Structure formats: C-alpha cells, structure tokens
Amino acid sequence: MRAADLDVQGVSWAPAKSALPVLHSTTFSVAAGRVLGVVGPNGAGKSTLLRLLYRFQKPHSGQVRVGGQDLWSMTARDSAKRIAAVLQEQVSAFGLTVREIVRLGRTPHVSGFATTGIGSEQVIDTVLEKLSLRSLADRDFGTLSGGERQRVMVARALAQEPQVLILDEPTNHLDVRHQLEVVSLIRSLGLTIVVSLHDLNTANGVCDDVLVLKDGHPQGYGRPETLLTDTLVSNTFCVNARREHLAPSGASHFSFTLPN
Template sequence: MSAAALEVREVSWAPRKSTQPVLHPTSFEVGAGRILGVVGPNGAGKSTLLRLLYRFQKPTTGTVRINGQDIWAMPAQVAARQVAAVLQEQAAAFGLSVREIVRLGRTPHRAHFAANGAEDEAVVARVLDRLNLNALTARDFGTLSGGERQRVMVARALAQEPQILILDEPTNHLDVRHQLEVVSLIQTLGLTIVVSLHDLNMAIGICDDILVLKDGHPQGFGPPQTLLTDTLVSRTFHVDARRRHLAPCGTAHFSFALPN
C-alpha cells in the first residue's frame, strides 16, 4: 500500500430540493502520508464531508481529487481501490466470520463475481496478521466486542489496499484500552488518513493537520499547534477553552468549562 495526495476544492453539499447547504464550500489539501483530523460540534458537517471523500455522495459544488484525478471522473471500482472507509455504523454481518468480512475488502479488485484468487488470499492473510486478528478468523463477527469489531472493519478497509483511508469517529463507544489501540494503529498505517474525532486532545496528539467545522462552515485549517487557539476552540464549541502545555514533552492539551 502507498499513500496518495488528496485535494479538496470548494466542495459543498445540499439535499435535493434544498437551498440550504449542509456543508458550505470547503477547501484543503492533505499531503501523501499525512493525517488530517476533522473536528467540530455535532451537526458541524463532519460526516457529510467524509461521505463526499469516499464517493458515497457527489458534491453539489467543487471537486475531490486523488493525485490530481477527480474521483467522479473514474469508475466506481477504481475509486474503491484508492479510497476505503471505516464508518460508525457497522452493517449486519449475517453470520459471516472475521475472515469472510475481511475478504469483502478484496471486492474492488475482483472482476464481476470472480472468487478470491491466491493474491487476494495473501493480502487477507497479511492484513489479519498485521491487526493481530489471526486468533479470531473463524469467529462470527456478531460475537465480537466493540474493539474487536473495529479492528475487523479496519482490516476490511486495508484489504482494499487503498491509498487513502477515511475514518468516521473510529474511537466512538470504545473503552480507553481500545481507543489507545485504534490511535496506535492509525499512527502506524503509513496511509493518507482523514479522521473525524470528537476528542480534541486526541486529534492534537495524532493529526498533522486539523480542519475545524461549525454549522457546515470551515472555521480554519492547518497544523494543530498554530490553528487551535483558545479563541477558535471556545467560539466553535461554545465552551471556555484553555490550552496548556504538558511538561516535560510540551504537548498541547485543552481543558474545558461551560462559559459563565
């Protein structure tokens, strides 16, 4: 797997027959191998933006380009080989095993209804090993814990051999240990990653750049060290935010309180 550059230019989205966009024109670039965090309060437009990036919805305006090529100018199967997504909602597995779920990631690489070949099975085996899932391969997906399910869904996405990985709130509903596992995994994948997160301090810790959204409008884009000021965070989240630097590493950390 290799990483790709992502370029988003003036993308917006509104439901049909609606004059009010859910996402207003938004632009940013993510260099190959970098991690972009998308943050903002509920209803900010984070999930809508991600759906545009993995080609679930077509932008009302603007373009999404991977290595300079518009994703809507390429066949859907080709796009699925370049962009994979792990969503908050996990579809019913209908009795499928972990291995069978991960095999689904090879679908974009198969011709029509062809069965998995030796190369496909080799990719699946590598991904299962990388995510420490070998002991669970025969387990029914529905019997797994939340953390285990999340690892399986990431494995399915990696089996697509994408260049860009989209993660929608990957730590949501996970306990602290499984949150740390997911964060550690994100940092070692070597792909271009766009991840939406509720935890601002987690975003600071793992992301190279941050995009802040509020009410469908971009509020700022850039490195977290310079972008995330007390004023911006307080205004975006309607809280009293105070940024501190933790000794001895100097890592930034926000504390929050309700405004007076």
C-alpha cells in the first residue's frame, strides 16, 4: 500500500439545491502519509465532509482529487481501490469470522463471480498480522470486544489496499484502553488518513494537521499546535478553553469550563 496526496478544492453539499448547505465551500490538501484531523461540535459538518471524500455523496460544488485524479472521474470500483472508509456503524456479523469480514475488503479487486485468489489471501494474512488479529482470525466477529471489532474494521479497509483511509470517529464508544490502541494504530499505518474526532486532545496528539468546522463553515486549517488557540477552540465549541503545557514532556493538553 502506498499513500497518495488528497486535494480538496471548494467542496460543498446540501440535501437539495434549494436547501441551505450543510457544508459550505471547504478547501484543504493532505500530503501523502500525513494524518488530518477534522474536529468540531455536533452538527459541524464533519461526517458530511467525510462522505464526500469516500464518494458516498457527490459534492454540489468543488472537486476531490486523489493522487491528482478526480475521484468522480473514476469508476466506483477504481475509487474503492484508492479510498477506504471505517464508519461509526459497524457491519452486522451474520455469523462471519474475522477472516471473512476482512476478506470483504478484497471485493474491489475481484471480478465477476471470482473468489479471492492466492494473492488476495496473502494480503489478508499480512493485514491480520499487522493489526495483531491472526489469533482471532477464526473467531465469530460478534464475540469480539469493541476495540477488537474496531481493529477488524480497519483491517477490512486495509485489505482494499487503499491510498487514503477515512475514519469517522474511530474512538467513539470505546473505553480508554481501546481508544489508546486505536490512536496508536492510526499513527502506525503510514497511509494518508483523514479522521474525524470529538476529542481535541486526541487530535492534538495524533494529527499532523487539523481542519476545524463549525455550522458547516471552515474555521481554520493547519498544524494543531499553532491552529488550535484558546480563542479559536473557545469560539468553535462555545466553552472557555485553555491549553496547558505539561512538564517535563512539554506536551499540551486542553482544559475546558463553561462560560459564565
């Protein structure tokens, strides 16, 4: 798997032509191998933006380019070889094993009624090994913990051999240990990643760049250590935010209070 640049120019989306936009014109670029965090309060337009990136919805304006190629100039099969997504809603198990779930990721590479070949099985084995799932390969997906299920869904996405990986709230509903596992996993993949997050401290720690949205409008884009100022965070989330630097590591952490 090799990472590719992701270039998003002036994309917007509304539920109908006459409706108010859910996402207003948004522009950003993610260099190959970098991690972009999309942050903002509920209703900010984060999930809408991600849907445009993994080709679930077509932008009403603007363009999404992967590796220099317009996403909507490709066939759906070809786009699935470029971009994979892990969503908040996990698949129903239907009695499938972990290996069978991961094998679903090979679908874009299979033609007609063909089954996966030796090459695909090698990809699946590599992905299972990378995500420490080999020992769970024959387990029923429905018997796994939340953190294990999330790793399986990432493995299914990686089996597509994408260049760009989209993650929608990957730490949602996970306990602290499993949140840390997922965060560590994101940093280890080496792909171009766009991840939506609620937790600013997670975004601050895991992302190379951050895009901040509020009410469908971009509030800023840049490196988290410079973009996420107390003022920007306070205004975006309607709280009193304060960045604190932790000794001796020098790492920073946001604390929040309600306005008076």
